[in-house]
Amino acid sequence: MTSFDAAIFSTHSSIKSGELDIAGVLATQLAADYGTPLFVVDESDFKARAKGWNNALNSAFGVSDGMVYYAAKSFVCKEIARWVSETGIGLDVCTGGEMAVAIAAGFPMDRVELHGNNKSEKEIRTAIEVGIGTIVVDSFHEIERVSRIAAELGKVQKVYIRVTPGVEAHTHEFISTAHEDVKFGFSIASGAAWTAIQEIRKSSSLNLAGLHSHIGSQIFASEGFAAAAVKVIAVLAKYRDAFGSELPELDLGGGYGIAYIPGEITLDPTVVMSELAAVVKRECAAAKIAVPKISIEPGRAIVGPTTTTLYTVGTTKDVALDNGATRRYVAVDGGMSDNIRPALYGAEYLAIIANRSSTATQINCRVVGKHCESGDIIIREIQLAQDLVPGDLLAIPATGAYGRSMASNYNHLTRPAVIAVKDGKARLIVRRETETDLLALEL
Amino acid sequence: MTSFDAAIFSTHSSIKSGELDIAGVLATQLAADYGTPLFVVDESDFKARAKGWNNALNSAFGVSDGMVYYAAKSFVCKEIARWVSETGIGLDVCTGGEMAVAIAAGFPMDRVELHGNNKSEKEIRTAIEVGIGTIVVDSFHEIERVSRIAAELGKVQKVYIRVTPGVEAHTHEFISTAHEDVKFGFSIASGAAWTAIQEIRKSSSLNLAGLHSHIGSQIFASEGFAAAAVKVIAVLAKYRDAFGSELPELDLGGGYGIAYIPGEITLDPTVVMSELAAVVKRECAAAKIAVPKISIEPGRAIVGPTTTTLYTVGTTKDVALDNGATRRYVAVDGGMSDNIRPALYGAEYLAIIANRSSTATQINCRVVGKHCESGDIIIREIQLAQDLVPGDLLAIPATGAYGRSMASNYNHLTRPAVIAVKDGKARLIVRRETETDLLALEL
Numbered sequence: 001m002t003s004f005d006a007a008i009f010s011t012h013s014s015i016k017s018g019e020l021d022i023a024g025v026l027a028t029q030l031a032a033d034y035g036t037p038l039f040v041v042d043e044s045d046f047k048a049r050a051k052g053w054n055n056a057l058n059s060a061f062g063v064s065d066g067m068v069y070y071a072a073k074s075f076v077c078k079e080i081a082r083w084v085s086e087t088g089i090g091l092d093v094c095t096g097g098e099m100a101v102a103i104a105a106g107f108p109m110d111r112v113e114l115h116g117n118n119k120s121e122k123e124i125r126t127a128i129e130v131g132i133g134t135i136v137v138d139s140f141h142e143i144e145r146v147s148r149i150a151a152e153l154g155k156v157q158k159v160y161i162r163v164t165p166g167v168e169a170h171t172h173e174f175i176s177t178a179h180e181d182v183k184f185g186f187s188i189a190s191g192a193a194w195t196a197i198q199e200i201r202k203s204s205s206l207n208l209a210g211l212h213s214h215i216g217s218q219i220f221a222s223e224g225f226a227a228a229a230v231k232v233i234a235v236l237a238k239y240r241d242a243f244g245s246e247l248p249e250l251d252l253g254g255g256y257g258i259a260y261i262p263g264e265i266t267l268d269p270t271v272v273m274s275e276l277a278a279v280v281k282r283e284c285a286a287a288k289i290a291v292p293k294i295s296i297e298p299g300r301a302i303v304g305p306t307t308t309t310l311y312t313v314g315t316t317k318d319v320a321l322d323n324g325a326t327r328r329y330v331a332v333d334g335g336m337s338d339n340i341r342p343a344l345y346g347a348e349y350l351a352i353i354a355n356r357s358s359t360a361t362q363i364n365c366r367v368v369g370k371h372c373e374s375g376d377i378i379i380r381e382i383q384l385a386q387d388l389v390p391g392d393l394l395a396i397p398a399t400g401a402y403g404r405s406m407a408s409n410y411n412h413l414t415r416p417a418v419i420a421v422k423d424g425k426a427r428l429i430v431r432r433e434t435e436t437d438l439l440a441l442e443l
Numbered sequence: 444m445t446s447f448d449a450a451i452f453s454t455h456s457s458i459k460s461g462e463l464d465i466a467g468v469l470a471t472q473l474a475a476d477y478g479t480p481l482f483v484v485d486e487s488d489f490k491a492r493a494k495g496w497n498n499a500l501n502s503a504f505g506v507s508d509g510m511v512y513y514a515a516k517s518f519v520c521k522e523i524a525r526w527v528s529e530t531g532i533g534l535d536v537c538t539g540g541e542m543a544v545a546i547a548a549g550f551p552m553d554r555v556e557l558h559g560n561n562k563s564e565k566e567i568r569t570a571i572e573v574g575i576g577t578i579v580v581d582s583f584h585e586i587e588r589v590s591r592i593a594a595e596l597g598k599v600q601k602v603y604i605r606v607t608p609g610v611e612a613h614t615h616e617f618i619s620t621a622h623e624d625v626k627f628g629f630s631i632a633s634g635a636a637w638t639a640i641q642e643i644r645k646s647s648s649l650n651l652a653g654l655h656s657h658i659g660s661q662i663f664a665s666e667g668f669a670a671a672a673v674k675v676i677a678v679l680a681k682y683r684d685a686f687g688s689e690l691p692e693l694d695l696g697g698g699y700g701i702a703y704i705p706g707e708i709t710l711d712p713t714v715v716m717s718e719l720a721a722v723v724k725r726e727c728a729a730a731k732i733a734v735p736k737i738s739i740e741p742g743r744a745i746v747g748p749t750t751t752t753l754y755t756v757g758t759t760k761d762v763a764l765d766n767g768a769t770r771r772y773v774a775v776d777g778g779m780s781d782n783i784r785p786a787l788y789g790a791e792y793l794a795i796i797a798n799r800s801s802t803a804t805q806i807n808c809r810v811v812g813k814h815c816e817s818g819d820i821i822i823r824e825i826q827l828a829q830d831l832v833p834g835d836l837l838a839i840p841a842t843g844a845y846g847r848s849m850a851s852n853y854n855h856l857t858r859p860a861v862i863a864v865k866d867g868k869a870r871l872i873v874r875r876e877t878e879t880d881l882l883a884l885e886l
Contacts, residue, residue: 073815073854078885094815097855100878104885118757118774118813139758141833179763183772183811183819190763216817314561315582320622320633329626331561331582340851344787368626370561372516372537374659376626390584408783408851411516412540415884431884435543441858441874442521442547 001362002383004352007266008259009397010042010306012421018357020308020395024424027310027354031393034417035432036312037334039404043083043422045306046400050087053298056269060277067295069113069251072098074300074401075307079420079429081105090133092297096123103130113251113295115162117183125149128157136160136212136251138184143199143206150205159200160212160251161186163193165231167224169216171257174224184214188231197239210292211235214253217299220265222272225252226279233280237287251295252276258304260398261348266305269298300401307400309339309416310354313392314370328365330384332394335369335376337410339396339403343375351379354395358385367394371411404430412438444805445826447795450709451702452840453485453749455864461800463751463838467867470753470797474836477860478875479755480777482847486526486865488749489843493530496741499712503720510738512556512694515541517743517844518750522863522872524548533576535740539566546573556694556738558605560626568592571600579603579655579694581628586642586649593648602643603655603694604629606636608674610667612658614700617667627657631674640682653735654678657696660742663708665715668695669722676723680730694738695719701747703841704791709748712741743844750843752782752859753797756835757813771808773827775837778812778819780853782839782846786818794822797838801828810837814854847873855881 004015012023020027023042030040050070057066069092070076070084076091076098082105084091090111093099102112110133114123117138124142127135128150137143137159150157162185168175178189186193193211200208213232215224229252240246258266276296284291311332319327341347351367362383369376378396407415414433419426447458455466463470466485473483493513500509512535513519513527519534519541525548527534533554536542545555553576557566560581567585570578571593580586580602593600605628611618621632629636636654643651656675658667672695683689701709719739727734754775762770784790794810805826812819821839850858857876862869 076855078882095813095854095856097852097857097878097881100882101855101885104882115815116813117760117772117811117815118776120757120776139760141758177765179765181762181764181770182817183760183774183809184817187762314563315584317560317582317626319624319630321624322620322622327624329560331626333561333563340783340787344783366626368560370538370559372558372560374625374627406851406853408849409540410849411538412519412544413538414540428886431886433884435540437884438540439521439543439547441876441880442544443871443874 002350002352005262005350008262008350010308011045011048012042013308020352020354022308023421025421025426027393027395030419030426031310031312033426034419034428036310036393037332037338037416038310039399039416039418040308040310041400041418041420042306043420046303047083047087049302049306050084050089053269053296053302054087054089056273057294057296060273061291061294063293065293069295069297070302071297071299072101073405075303075403075405076101077418077430078105080303081107096120096126099123099126109133121145121149128153128155134158134160134209136162137196137200138162140196140199143196147203147205156205156207158207158209160210160249161193161196161200161208162212163188163232163235165213165215165228167215167228167231169219169221169224171218172220174215174221174227176227188235193235208247210247210249210251212251212253214255214297217255218257219255220257220267222275225276228252229276229279230283233283233287236289236292240289246289248292249295250292251297254297255299256301258301258398261350267301304401305398307403309396309399309403311394311396313388313390313394315390316388325364328363330365330367330388331370332367332378333370334413334416335371335378336373337371337408337413338416339378339399340406340408341402342378342380349379349396349398351382351384351394351396353385353388354393358387360385360387362386409438414438445793445795448705448793451705451793453751454488454491455485456751463795463797465751466864468864468869470836470838473862473869474753474755476869477862477871479753479836480775480781480859481753482842482859482861483751483753484843484861484863485749486863489746490526490530492745492749493527493532496712496739496745497530497532499716500737500739503716504734504737508736512738512740513745514740514742515544516848518746518846518848519544520861520873521548523746524550539563539569542566542569552576564588564592571596571598577601577603577652579605580639580643581605583639583642586639590646590649599648599650601650601652603653603692604636604639604643604651605655606631606675606678608656608658608671610658610671610674612662612664612667614661615663617658617664617670619670631678636678651690653690653692653694655694655696657698657740660698661700662698663700663710665718668719671695672719672722673726676726676730679732679735683732689732691735692738693735694740697740697744698742699744701744701841704793710744747844748841750846752839752842752846754837754839756831756833756837758833759831768807771806773808773810773831774813775810775821776813777856777859778814778821779816780814780851780856781859782821782842783849783851784845785821785823792822792839792841794825794827794837794839796828796831797836801830803828803830805829852881857881
């Protein structure tokens with residue numbers, strides 16, 4: 001039976017007299033005040049998760065300077081950047097656009113890390129000019145570019161090298177491979193990573209502070225992180241042997257998994273970090289190197305669980321299936337333009353009726369959007385109350401990551417607003433687009 | 444071997460002294476003047492294809508009033524709407540946003556058809572107020588809404604009923620089914636379509652002018668269109684038997700296929716329309732009804748082939764594969780934010796070097812974007828010249844449909860400009876987004 005699930009909704013969500021309440025504001029009130037579709041972020045939950053990863057990292061490694069990078073790509077706006085800044089963690093950006101948000105929010109640039117397999121010269125120049133903390137270099141072309149531009153600007157830029165350790169992590173398993181067939185990083189196995197180290201050491205405008213390894217996204221297989229750590233620490237030992245000094249920092253990436261549907265779990269930072277610390281400490285001890293300053297990138301694990309999408313049901317339609325069963329299509333006022341993940345990745349979600357309780361029998365439903373495309377499906381199979389009618393509100397939890405951030409204007413739908421809720425108060429942090437906005441680029 | 448392919452590039456594209464020329468303007472000039480990534484539309488090609496479908500439809504049916512609807516969802520902006528208007532064909536819109544473009548462009552609203560499985564009351568009201576030609580009703584809820592709102596506005600609204608004929612069309616085959624498991628339309632088999640006819644006939648503010656059937660997208664299987672036409676004409680005959688009059692119009696949809704990669708073909712309107720006309724005439728004759736006024740929706744077949752995306756190569760990287768082979772990753776300055784189709788549908792594309800000729804050996808490459816995601820792949824497997832270097836321009840043809848229209852700001856990339864080229868002249872029709880635009884919605 002489909003019902004509210006506290007393990008999936010944001011921490012301060014609950015059912016009050018049959019209605020969904022998020023941080024003290026009823027979903028019906030949010031819909032009335034701001035319209036739907038609407039992204040609702042539980043602000044205190046966001047900050048608690050950011051601090052939770054930071055505390056877990058520092059506590060597991062027994063340090064105070066471990067660095068958690070928030071993934072701007074999962075969802076960023078100026079207000080989110082201010083929250084990230086306030087919690088003391090770092091920000092991982094991939095483009096000039098994401099950097100522009102950080103700059104506009106007054107984010108401390110020394111806590112920003114610049115990723116990307118194809119950074120433009122302009123992006124590299126801006127990053128160095130604004131004093132970005134770390135550039136994670138990803139190709140030989142980029143080593144030359146960062147070195148040259150830093151020299152032109154009279155700066156020494158701290159860099160990490162992104163290495164591919166030969167670990168393919170999938171949701172619940174990992175595969176150890178000789179080579180990784182991905183666009184990112186320098187292969188350890190092929191020797192490319194070692195050549196990159198040598199190239200960077202030749203440049204007087206680059207300061208190689210460490211390595212970076214990232215094995216994937218929405219990952220629960222802790223063995224994958226451990227396997228990658230083992231391979232990367234072997235490179236650190238080789239570095240010490242070759243150059244007589246140790247690289248002081250190590251970014252072990254992340255992409256930690258969260259719960260989307262009942263039965264799934266959101267990884268506990270304390271557990272994940274203590275497992276990771278055990279492996280890192282063991283391997284560093286075996287290699288006789290000091291444990292470097294560790295950074296992690298929890299990815300969707302910070303913002304993902306904090307956000308709920310509210311939709312209004314517009315139409316319902318019963319379709320007979322070839323097996324004799326009936327499927328009710330429940331169409332909402334958004335769709336693949338505000339949540340492409342089901343169509344793109346086959347991602348699954350939960351939905352509940354947010355405006356009232358229902359004791360009606362639950363029936364086989366499919367939640368779809370309003371786009372002119374058969375593949376515009378948000379939830380392929382879900383049981384929902386038979387008395388669901390147009391005008392009811394549906395709430396879909398765990399939509400904080402890669403919802404608004406990947407949103408499009410497909411079919412010229414205007415992208416939803418984003419609301420922060422905290423202690424019974426709601427406020428706009430990204431306003432809803434208008435049809436006028438959509439025409440603003442046209443000539 | 445990968446090379447320029449006149450069957451895939453827009454009609455006025457060619458290679459001049461080794462460089463790609465589109466309608467008299469060199470790709471290098473376009474990139475220099477407007478930057479990359481860039482969508483380049485061959486204006487005369489667009490208008491010729493629009494007229495080509497119109498002429499083929501009228502000629503095949505021996506009429507002058509057949510209606511071709513251009514799919515706004517494939518790509519629309521004010522200038523495109525003006526071209527559609529100028530060629531005399533109609534416009535198919537699905538949302539208030541698409542309607543807003545038509546209104547802003549001064550498009551004749553009587554040639555507009557409103558689709559959608561979940562039109563809002565506001566969209567329905569606007570449509571009726573501005574005198575939209577046809578509303579294609581899609582659910583019982585909507586019959587009530589359109590009827591009520593038209594009555595409130597003192598109008599009689601022309602409507603079609605979208606029916607699902609029990610034909611699932613795939614690219615090169617079709618399947619006849621009892622039931623269609625889709626969100627669109629009223630099932631003929633279940634009786635829902637017939638009930639909808641009866642409901643609409645009861646309303647004095649609705650004028651049921653015909654039926655609408657659409658079996659899919661990017662379709663080459665002409666038997667699928669024929670099979671659907673047979674089933675829909677059977678309903679027309681039943682209507683005549685029941686009510687003693689004939690429905691005067693019939694929209695047979697479309698979604699006609701185009702060529703994306705070498706070996707594929709773009710359907711010839713003359714052939715498709717003459718095949719369709721033969722079936723429709725035969726079935727109408729057998730049912731002893733007059734051939735209704737026919738509408739079609741070619742979908743991507745008008746804009747798709749007219750547009751080429753230009754990208755600049757930023758980095759290249761060789762990755763060893765487990766089978767001993769090497770793959771060169773060629774990273775460009777766009778990616779899944781301007782072309783989601785490879786990631787979303789597994790769509791395939793061609794790419795050529797646009798700024799020079801090369802006689803170098805061609806090697807196994809993968810064209811990827813600059814997003815922070817391993818799945819950000821534009822072309823999974825392609826042979827490209829070994830001497831391809833950063834700074835080279837890549838041209839990807841057949842990107843007119845569902846490229847810019849589904850574009851996102853993922854990773855805060857700004858969406859590309861769209862340029863129209865004609866007779867050696869280029870002009871901006873949609874300007875490139877800026878980082879300032881991206882921040883405009885934020886508080």
